[in-house]
Amino acid sequence: MKNFTFIDLFAGIGGIRLGFQSVGGTCIFTSEWNDWAKKTYQANFGDNHPFIGDIVPFPEDEIPDHDVLLAGFPCQPFSIAGVSKKNALGRPHGFECTTQGTLFFDVARIIAAKRPKAFLLENVKNLVSHDGGNTFKVIIETLRDELGYDVHYKVIDGQNWVPQHRERIIIVGFKNKTDFSWDNLEIPEIKLTLKSILHPEDGSEKPEEPYTVGEKAKVHSKYVLSDKLWAYLQAYAEKHRAKGNGFGYGLVTENDVARTLSARYYKDGSEILISRGKGKNPRRLTPRECARLMGFPDDFIIPVSDTQAYRQFGNSVVVPVIKAVAKLMLPHI
Template sequence: MLYRYIDLFAGIGGIRLAFEPYGECVFSCEWDNKAKETYEANFWEKPAGDIREVEAGAVPDHEILLAGFPCQPFSLAGVSKKTSLGKKHGFLDETQGTLFFDIARIIKEKQPQAFLLENVKNLRSHDKGRTYKVIKKVLEEELGYTVYDKIINAKGLVPQNRERIYIVGFKDPVKFEYPSIPESGPALGDILEETVDDKYTLSDKLWSYLKSYKEKHSKKGNGFGYGLADFSSHTRTLSARYHKDGSEILIPQGENKNPRRLTPRECARLQGFPEDFKIPVSDTAAYKQFGNSVAVPVVERIARNMIYAIERNAPIEKPMEEERGERVAK
């Protein structure tokens, strides 16, 4: 069976890529114009804009809803920045934090068989767990879905330490198991380009700044600063801020040359995108887009298990105590 699915907060289509073998995308939505460029170059369609302006009834019928909804209101870095600026975060964030409820209104209207939501792992612990408690309550009690969640690290499939929460829900109370992910996987050296333009090498000024910044914080006992990558291991998490200085993932180039940033193609590989994935935008835009995207191989495995759960349609077994209680009541 082929499934119709929608791609909300689509970014550059990382989640869509994982579901393409199982059906057809009938609707996509993304507000960032540069991300739309990349999406259109690869999928031959331009996503709709701001989801808040999309009426739920106008969304095509679909079996599966996909959404990597904005994580800044819940991420550690996002919360810290907003707090320092005296701004609200989480559901109190008036622009991004409430976008979850746009997902909820579409689920309520269209009643898909299943959904997959992706976010930063801090979503589960944000505001002492209250934020996620609200999300679970909406999905389970108000919308009636059977919900599973798990924090998965992508480093067993791509050479990057990337922990994200994946929330899976089903209209029917079916069994679902998350895929097993190896603890260790490919090495960074496997995805690096052989020849790299010198424009990716840090300038003497920037390299001196990063070294002094790290030294200053080291004296204070903080771990802030750049990270030189190990070719035989995995990198730190690629983030949307990578375009600023590349400090979280710097590639060593020997003692006589400053380290360099990853190239956009290497960032694509770090996230598990296929080699033929087109990058039509500037390096700055590409860094933001891949930093905001998903580790595609992780989603591919989740997608496979979701389809298996839907087609198998095995009901959740009730605990023996609960079954005994029902028999007594009868």
């Protein structure tokens, strides 16, 4: 294990950080603007290092020198209109022109100023196809051509590590040319099912209120869908089925793999509903089950309401995926 430093941008609740800590990294700077995410992050990491809110107005020269930059940056539309006009007027060009006004610009300006040995950027799979591929083209050209990094990217499905179909684009880069290859990514041979993350409800697990209660640590009744909501979801799905659409709820058992957990899960839980048997209303996942579905350890503290917890885990990364990528990057940092 080497010791290296990293900064955690658009940090959320620290999923990417957990992956890089697992291979010997030390976080020395964090940025996250959402106060609820910040509460969860600080409850789990309790740092003494600088923790700032919005990265956009923050001067890059005030960020400490670091070996690795990590960023799960949100995807915003990129406008490349007006580039030639700006060039004609002698205004900034390159990444400053093509990415100004997007959050990726802030990642690029920090890389340009601090020149870390490596970086990892994470985003939704759709980033690759956004705007007919132009958005992704601008990002890769900025990192590779403007900033001069050795860049590699791959869409990775989290269901190789957790029982959830979740595809995300991972972009990694190195300041120097390397022999890094995705072919060496260690993918587990055994595929997990939801049984591995669901509360057993048989007393083999200690109760964790308010998620599970009683001697047998049964899931709290508040996670069971009301008759009204269950009837609505079934009617909604039937209406779309009649039109030939695929919209509807995702009903699963412990032997299945879930759909992608999203930040909207708090609304009705419809994308992942756990069957409770014939004639019974299904239930939502508890926030602890969501944490497990994303690969967070069971000692990860959840200090926020269910609504905020669902949003946070739905926006997070699959931690074991990041661990595997961090391990792959380590010899090249």
